[in-house]
Amino acid sequence: MISGDESRVAGALVRYIRESCEKVSGTLKFMEVCGTHTMAIHSAGLKSLFPGNLHLVSGPGCPVCVTEKKFIDQAVLTGKKYDACLITFGDLIRVPGSLGSLARFRSEGGRVRIVYSPIDAVGIAAEQSPRPAVFLGVGFETTVPTVAATLKVAMSSGVENLFVLSAFKTIHQPLRILAAKTDLDGFLLPGHVSAIIGSDCYQYLVDDFGKPGVVGGFEPLDILLAIKDLVKMAVIPFPQIVNDYKRVVRPHGNPSAVAITDEVFEPCEASWRGLGLIPGSGLALRDPYSKFDANLHLPVDVPPAQDDPRCRCAVILTGSLTPDECGLFGRECTPEEPVGPCMVSSEGTCAAYYKYGAQ
Amino acid sequence: MTGRLIRDVLLPKLDRGRLRPLPDSVVLSGLGDSVAYTTDSFVVSPIFFPGGNIGSLAIHGTCNDLACSAARPMFFSLSLILEEGFPMDQLETIVQSIAQAADTAGVEIVTGDTKVVPKGSADRIFINTSGIGTVQASAIPSPGRISVGDQILVTGPVGNHGMAVMLSRAEFSFDFDLVSDSTSVWPVVEKLIELGPALKFLRDPTRGGIAATLNEISFSTGHGIEIEERTIPLDKSVVAASEILGIDPLQAANEGKIVAVVEKGMGNKALELIRGCPIAKGAAIIGEVTQEHPAVVVMKTRIGGSRVVAEPSGELLPRIC
Amino acid sequence: MCLAIPMRLIEITGECTGKVDSGGVKADVVLTMVPHASLGDYLIVHAGFGIEVLDEEEAHIRLELFRELAEAYQPQEEQ
Numbered sequence: 001m002i003s004g005d006e007s008r009v010a011g012a013l014v015r016y017i018r019e020s021c022e023k024v025s026g027t028l029k030f031m032e033v034c035g036t037h038t039m040a041i042h043s044a045g046l047k048s049l050f051p052g053n054l055h056l057v058s059g060p061g062c063p064v065c066v067t068e069k070k071f072i073d074q075a076v077l078t079g080k081k082y083d084a085c086l087i088t089f090g091d092l093i094r095v096p097g098s099l100g101s102l103a104r105f106r107s108e109g110g111r112v113r114i115v116y117s118p119i120d121a122v123g124i125a126a127e128q129s130p131r132p133a134v135f136l137g138v139g140f141e142t143t144v145p146t147v148a149a150t151l152k153v154a155m156s157s158g159v160e161n162l163f164v165l166s167a168f169k170t171i172h173q174p175l176r177i178l179a180a181k182t183d184l185d186g187f188l189l190p191g192h193v194s195a196i197i198g199s200d201c202y203q204y205l206v207d208d209f210g211k212p213g214v215v216g217g218f219e220p221l222d223i224l225l226a227i228k229d230l231v232k233m234a235v236i237p238f239p240q241i242v243n244d245y246k247r248v249v250r251p252h253g254n255p256s257a258v259a260i261t262d263e264v265f266e267p268c269e270a271s272w273r274g275l276g277l278i279p280g281s282g283l284a285l286r287d288p289y290s291k292f293d294a295n296l297h298l299p300v301d302v303p304p305a306q307d308d309p310r311c312r313c314a315v316i317l318t319g320s321l322t323p324d325e326c327g328l329f330g331r332e333c334t335p336e337e338p339v340g341p342c343m344v345s346s347e348g349t350c351a352a353y354y355k356y357g358a359q
Numbered sequence: 360m361t362g363r364l365i366r367d368v369l370l371p372k373l374d375r376g377r378l379r380p381l382p383d384s385v386v387l388s389g390l391g392d393s394v395a396y397t398t399d400s401f402v403v404s405p406i407f408f409p410g411g412n413i414g415s416l417a418i419h420g421t422c423n424d425l426a427c428s429a430a431r432p433m434f435f436s437l438s439l440i441l442e443e444g445f446p447m448d449q450l451e452t453i454v455q456s457i458a459q460a461a462d463t464a465g466v467e468i469v470t471g472d473t474k475v476v477p478k479g480s481a482d483r484i485f486i487n488t489s490g491i492g493t494v495q496a497s498a499i500p501s502p503g504r505i506s507v508g509d510q511i512l513v514t515g516p517v518g519n520h521g522m523a524v525m526l527s528r529a530e531f532s533f534d535f536d537l538v539s540d541s542t543s544v545w546p547v548v549e550k551l552i553e554l555g556p557a558l559k560f561l562r563d564p565t566r567g568g569i570a571a572t573l574n575e576i577s578f579s580t581g582h583g584i585e586i587e588e589r590t591i592p593l594d595k596s597v598v599a600a601s602e603i604l605g606i607d608p609l610q611a612a613n614e615g616k617i618v619a620v621v622e623k624g625m626g627n628k629a630l631e632l633i634r635g636c637p638i639a640k641g642a643a644i645i646g647e648v649t650q651e652h653p654a655v656v657v658m659k660t661r662i663g664g665s666r667v668v669a670e671p672s673g674e675l676l677p678r679i680c
Numbered sequence: 681m682c683l684a685i686p687m688r689l690i691e692i693t694g695e696c697t698g699k700v701d702s703g704g705v706k707a708d709v710v711l712t713m714v715p716h717a718s719l720g721d722y723l724i725v726h727a728g729f730g731i732e733v734l735d736e737e738e739a740h741i742r743l744e745l746f747r748e749l750a751e752a753y754q755p756q757e758e759q
Binding site for chain 1: 530531604605607655657658659660661662663664665666667669672673676677678679680
Binding site: 005008009011012013015034036089116117118119140142145146149152190191192193195196221246247248249250254256257260 | 728
């Protein structure tokens, strides 16, 4: 799209949003639950275009941010105890654990390899054999099938030394908890998670909670379009689930991806920073893939992690506090010296605020 | 052992007359009144990257630091620290690159030092270059000369070096044409000097990219800076790489570009002056110094929003989220 | 949580693998989850895996919508 056209489209959508918000006496508050949306919104400076009574808050959509400190500790301890090679996405490398981050472990001689794709873990495992290679599994429904597919390859290739430490999580259970919050008027739903699970599965937001939801893409115009539709529905009010990312998201999602996920993983309870223990919101390896489970085969004693008591990440992750309202923001807690994961993760709410400015 | 290295590898490739006698120090004359002097150490990893290596970088980097003081790079020292067992063929390639880069940049290596250290004491090879240049401008570029209203230029597409290095990391298996932009920027600066006192400030946006440089300018002057996203020149492969890896190209390093601050109204003149330079293709005015939001860099985005361009922190890392 | 971009499928290299391209950067891609993909399609690629095939018709509908919005829009200053 030509640049001039792009800003005209944006102008048209913003005007519609502003005119709709003028009809509302109070405020409208929507939540996005996808870290990639958090980044895209900040990077495009979208909030600077919104009227004063429209608020868009970030929910627990950054898988790194909702992963507990304990996970990093477990990874480091596993690396030390078994001389394991830890394999991770770049996102995790600077997250602080009680024993330091993965970056620190690496600088002290620990084996840590960053990958772009989980499929590379198979090759790394072969190189590292007989040493265990442990893939740190952080992510939501978009990433999980890629790891499931990787494990199928590992299974059929007879790889014995590859393991997965799963902190994988799924979106519906926490979304239900958040939908019950009275101060939220609707949800910007995650585009690529929905590419996997489909747009049809969110109907409970309307039926059980009376809240609209729009599946949005990631270009600035896609997000503006989604916000415009959310505002429209909230103002009437006429809550529905709308798919504004039809070029990628089908009503039933991607059946191959869902099938692969179901073959390798099964739901389990998971602990979310900010939301606590949520049954059925995590994913664990099911038989016969449990042979790759690091929890089972490479057990370590992980002491309870001490979060800094001043850290407000938990509250920020549920959209109840904005980063600038946290006393540590920009002072003791900065991207160079983060206290909590919301500041470390490149798409954490606080990191985005810090980088792009409160808008 | 170092004796043999010097005799068999370094001298044949690098000597242009002054090195062969291997004096303890070299005496230079004819430098004129105003001499610029700089030093830099190069510890980059990987040592070979698309479009160059640690050797060519060591020449270009120091050339560019001198160029930022409006100085023509002339005489360099070259210090090598080699880890024992560093492969000879790699050393030959690196030294050859040093020689080529120096010759192309019009720089003579007039003194040097070589040390071999035990394995583990250095990461393969470290290089230091110190450079002397002769200042060619009567008004030396400096942040103190920057005022509100001044225009900001960049001499070509940004992020190429940082992205090329990132894409070529061993853990990824991408095919790509993107190469580092590593080069001496003196030919471009030589033209910009013709602006006279209207040329206020020059910096090469290396580590941290133009985001770091703009923040440095903003911080040291106390002024705000406003840039426009749609004016920032970017090669399409840099855009693609930044989208695939989730890395901001404004934070990716450049090794052959200059950020120039020029007097208000002189931006187009500056572009005209450098139009013919092959290494300034795609140069553009990207913004201006403003009295709004002091010490903060703000970017007007393509869709008309605005956001802060923050100081980059730490290593560039790829992400999946 | 899901950085993924459209990349063109330019080569099939194995039973479930291929090569994709965006802006001249080519990457390996695993095609296990997109059995419905054909050469020349745009795939949404996340972490080296194709997770969906871009629906060209829907993409076209979106561009049309945006074109209409752009044409109808008069910036305040011009009015």
